[in-house]
Amino acid sequence: MLLAIDCGNTNTVFSIWDGTRFLATWRIATDHTRTADEYFVWLSSLMAMTKTDATVTEAIISSTVPRVVFNLRVLCNRYFDCRPLVVGKPDCRLPVAPRVDLGTTVGPDRLVNTVAGHDRHGGDLIIVDFGTATTFDVVDDDGAYVGGVIAPGVNLSLEALHNAAAALPHIDVAKPDKVIGTNTVACMQSGVYWGYVGLVEGIVREVRRERDRPMKVVATGGLASLFAQGTALFHSIEDDLTMHGLVLINDYNKETA
Numbered sequence: 001m002l003l004a005i006d007c008g009n010t011n012t013v014f015s016i017w018d019g020t021r022f023l024a025t026w027r028i029a030t031d032h033t034r035t036a037d038e039y040f041v042w043l044s045s046l047m048a049m050t051k052t053d054a055t056v057t058e059a060i061i062s063s064t065v066p067r068v069v070f071n072l073r074v075l076c077n078r079y080f081d082c083r084p085l086v087v088g089k090p091d092c093r094l095p096v097a098p099r100v101d102l103g104t105t106v107g108p109d110r111l112v113n114t115v116a117g118h119d120r121h122g123g124d125l126i127i128v129d130f131g132t133a134t135t136f137d138v139v140d141d142d143g144a145y146v147g148g149v150i151a152p153g154v155n156l157s158l159e160a161l162h163n164a165a166a167a168l169p170h171i172d173v174a175k176p177d178k179v180i181g182t183n184t185v186a187c188m189q190s191g192v193y194w195g196y197v198g199l200v201e202g203i204v205r206e207v208r209r210e211r212d213r214p215m216k217v218v219a220t221g222g223l224a225s226l227f228a229q230g231t232a233l234f235h236s237i238e239d240d241l242t243m244h245g246l247v248l249i250n251d252y253n254k255e256t257a
């Protein structure tokens with residue numbers, strides 16, 4: 001079975017793929033000080049508690065945080081006796097190479113999303129990923145990542161507002177009932193919610209204009225469904241997009257070994 005690990009700047013997601021379906025998906029806060037032993041205690045207790053009968057024989061990692069990869073590699077080597085594939089490293093092949101400026105290191109999460117999005121929808125495609133950052137990945141007809149947009153993430157914007165203004169509280173993102181807020185929290189929620197809807201709609205409009213062709217829009221990431229309530233832009237919401245891409249890349253590397 002495959003252990004697929006998607007490490008973002010906020011959360012790290014572990015999924016177990018049995019060749020047909022995901023048996024389990026577990027999430028932990030990303031922390032580069034976490035050791036391989038800590039990961040294993042956490043993983044094995046979740047496996048036991050949920051009665052997940054998994055024998056991990058292979059692993060693949062996508063990490064936007066370079067520092068965590070070391071301990072994740074140790075986890076795979078020591079406890080699952082396998083050498084993980086790490087997306088973005090030279091020994092992890094991709095079906096189609098990205099077409100970007102020389103010297104650019106594209107976030108591995110964006111490369112993985114590109115593979116998954118193209119498998120499900122073909123091109124031309126825009127993938128919107130609501131993570132720590134909100135990213136837009138532009139996928140060409142042949143499946144190449146050809147660039148995109150990086151915007152500050154929703155929660156990052158809320159944090160920045162709270163940190164910079166003494167009278168603004170820490171709040172969670174939500175869809176407000178009305179645009180015009182009649183209290184501080186409602187005003188902040190409106191600014192961030194409708195501001196983001198405008199940001200996403202505006203960026204997609206401009207990307208389509210620049211590419212001058214029809215492009216599907218797929219959304220992923222924890223906050224995608226909340227924003228889908230405020231816009232008709234998304235053709236689909238796919239929470240498992242990154243995990244699907246990790247499975248595809250792992251298969252591709254085995255097939256072409």
Ligand SMILES: Nc1ncnc2c1ncn2[C@@H]1O[C@H](COP(=O)(O)OP(=O)(O)O)[C@@H](O)[C@H]1O
Binds near residue numbers: 010012130132155223
């Ligand atoms: N269902 C949700 N509701 C509210 N906030 C969420 C939800 N899922 C994720 N988040 C928040 O969205 C942000 C991005 O999370 P995540 O998608 O895990 O980011 P990353 O992939 O960059 O680690 C985090 O601040 C997280 O707490």
Ligand SMILES: CC(C)(COP(=O)(O)O)[C@@H](O)C(=O)NCCC(=O)O
Binds near residue numbers: 105106134
């Ligand atoms: C843009 C990102 C920070 C998004 O990461 P996330 O929100 O998933 O934690 C990550 O994809 C990254 O570090 N990218 C490197 C630069 C690039 O993709 O061009």
Ligand SMILES: [K+]
Binds near residue numbers: 129132
């Ligand atoms: K992201």
